[in-house]
Amino acid sequence: MKQPTFLLAPDSFKESMTAKEVCVAMEAGLRKAFPEATYVHVPMADGGEGTVQSLVDATGGKIVEKEVLGPLGQAVTAKYGIMGDGVTAAIEMASASGIHLVTKETKNPLITTTYGTGELIKECLDQGIKKIIIGIGGSATNDGGAGMAEALGVKFLDTEGHTLPRGGGSLGELAKIDISELDARLADVEIIVACDVTNPLCGETGASHVFGPQKGATPEMVLTLDANLANYAAVVKEQLGKDIRDIPGAGAAGGLGAGLLIFTQATLQRGIDIVIEYTGLRSKLALADYCFTGEGGMDFQTKFGKTPYGVAKAAKLEGKKVIALAGYIGEGVEVLYEEGIDAIFGIVPGASDIEKLLAEGPQNVKRTCENIGRILKLA
Numbered sequence: 001m002k003q004p005t006f007l008l009a010p011d012s013f014k015e016s017m018t019a020k021e022v023c024v025a026m027e028a029g030l031r032k033a034f035p036e037a038t039y040v041h042v043p044m045a046d047g048g049e050g051t052v053q054s055l056v057d058a059t060g061g062k063i064v065e066k067e068v069l070g071p072l073g074q075a076v077t078a079k080y081g082i083m084g085d086g087v088t089a090a091i092e093m094a095s096a097s098g099i100h101l102v103t104k105e106t107k108n109p110l111i112t113t114t115y116g117t118g119e120l121i122k123e124c125l126d127q128g129i130k131k132i133i134i135g136i137g138g139s140a141t142n143d144g145g146a147g148m149a150e151a152l153g154v155k156f157l158d159t160e161g162h163t164l165p166r167g168g169g170s171l172g173e174l175a176k177i178d179i180s181e182l183d184a185r186l187a188d189v190e191i192i193v194a195c196d197v198t199n200p201l202c203g204e205t206g207a208s209h210v211f212g213p214q215k216g217a218t219p220e221m222v223l224t225l226d227a228n229l230a231n232y233a234a235v236v237k238e239q240l241g242k243d244i245r246d247i248p249g250a251g252a253a254g255g256l257g258a259g260l261l262i263f264t265q266a267t268l269q270r271g272i273d274i275v276i277e278y279t280g281l282r283s284k285l286a287l288a289d290y291c292f293t294g295e296g297g298m299d300f301q302t303k304f305g306k307t308p309y310g311v312a313k314a315a316k317l318e319g320k321k322v323i324a325l326a327g328y329i330g331e332g333v334e335v336l337y338e339e340g341i342d343a344i345f346g347i348v349p350g351a352s353d354i355e356k357l358l359a360e361g362p363q364n365v366k367r368t369c370e371n372i373g374r375i376l377k378l379a
Contacts, residue, residue: 004376005038006030007288007320009281011295011307012043012050013327016361019043019050020057025362026292026325029369033377040288042279046307047194047271048137052081052090055133058279059084066123068116069151070101071140072108073166080120082127083278089129093117093253094138097147099215102140107216109142109208109225110169114256118151121264125185133274134260135194136253140215142168142208142225144201144232145259153181154263168208168254171228174235182263191264194271196305199251201244201258202230207251215254229255236262272310282314290376291315292369293341294325300332303339312340325368327361345372 010022017025023041030037043058045051056063061083070076078096082089094100096116099107117134124132141147146156147166155178156164156171164170200206208217208225217225232255233245242262244250249268250258260266276282285291293311295302303309312322324336324344333344347364348357357364 003036003038004034004289005040005287006034007040007042007284007291009042009044009291009293009311010325011045012053013296013361014049016296016327016358017365019045019054021362022294022365025365026369029366030373032370033373040284042281042284044279044281044293044307044311045271045275046305046310047135047196047274049092049094051135051194051271051275052079052092052095054275055083055090055278056081066120068096068119069113070116071097071112072102072106073113076101076116078116078120080124082129087129088131088133088278089124089127090133090135091117091120091124092135093256096120097141098138099140100138107140109140109167109212109215109217109254110221111165111167112141112215113143113147113166114139114141114145114254114259115147115151115166117256118148121148122152122183125183125189129189131190131192133192133194133278135271136256137196139253139256141256142212142215142217142254144168144171144229144255145257145262146171146232148256148259149182149263152183152186152263154179155181168225168228171232172224174232177235177239179240179263186264189265191260191266192274193257193260193266193268194274195249195252195257195268196271197252198248200246200248201233201250201255202226207255210251211254233258270305272305272307276310276314281311282318285315285318285320288320291320291322292325293322296326297328297330298324298326298333298336298344299330300335302333302336308341309336309339312336316340323372325365327357
């Protein structure tokens with residue numbers, strides 16, 4: 001009897017397991033039922049938290065640490081990944097400029113900066129990297145990517161030629177953008193931005209109105225920040241000839257999407273599509289009999305670009321059965337049965353406190369996969 005091949009392609013279970021650890025637990029459980037089967041691990045992510053780790057794990061790369069400027073100008077230790085080919089890097093902007101680096105008391109999008117993200121990009125240039133994948137979720141900033149650009153040599157000046165203070169609060173005073181010292185190496189580097197939001201830079205659906213409040217903006221600050229980004233967009237259009245104000249995704253990460261489009265050779269793509277490409281998921285699916293995926297929580301929102309949805313779509317193109325696991329199964333999850341997922345299993349064995357459940361994640365995944373494997377064997 002031919003032994004099956006299981007392709008294991010989960011996201012991380014946030015605060016419990018990395019995607020790679022989920023793969024290990026899945027295999028350990030399935031091996032109880034199928035000890036002679038083949039197991040292929042493809043740790044996944046959707047462009048948000050865990051993307052760097054998944055791409056590094058999937059390609060045999062390495063994680064690198066770099067001290068940079070945090071969103072409030074403080075020193076922070078950020079991480080980025082160099083993938084197995086040695087010339088492709090992966091950055092999560094949140095590692096340098098994320099909301100987790102400010103507190104409820106200190107978050108202030110008038111002054112937070114993406115400067116540290118720019119430092120990570122510069123570090124990649126120094127390492128001879130030729131392609132950079134940047135995930136831009138989870139930011140603490142609303143500066144249009146100006147801080148990032150400053151770290152790469154751009155000067156933002158007022159009417160008197162003085163350098164503007166960092167942060168979105170000063171962009172209303174922007175009169176001149178000097179790109180004469182922009183790092184020339186950027187012209188030869190492809191930058192792919194993992195961006196799953198379609199918000200423009202300005203207006204009611206723009207960066208300031210939609211995301212500003214969660215970064216600490218009061219209603220008055222939202223209006224100021226939006227007006228400042230509008231001025232920024234106008235100066236960019238007039239002086240650099242780029243009209244980025246209404247491009248879908250330009251408002252991501254407080255306008256970092258716009259900044260990357262303005263100052264680098266960047267393109268915006270859905271995060272899950274990027275990870276599918278760089279992990280070689282499709283070619284590995286072709287050899288599999290079953291595909292297992294999952295993440296910490298699944299509900300009706302999973303179909304809007306989350307990992308299990310993306311994996312299922314890719315698997316169905318290859319005609320594969322897809323089984324998903326989740327720590328939490330929420331409202332409307334049944335819509336996923338129309339999107340390529342054949343079965344969804346919760347891993348929680350019973351009522352318990354959240355810390356215990358997070359700690360016991362690996363054994364819960366293992367037990368659930370053993371039970372699924374025994375059902376598959378019966379069938």
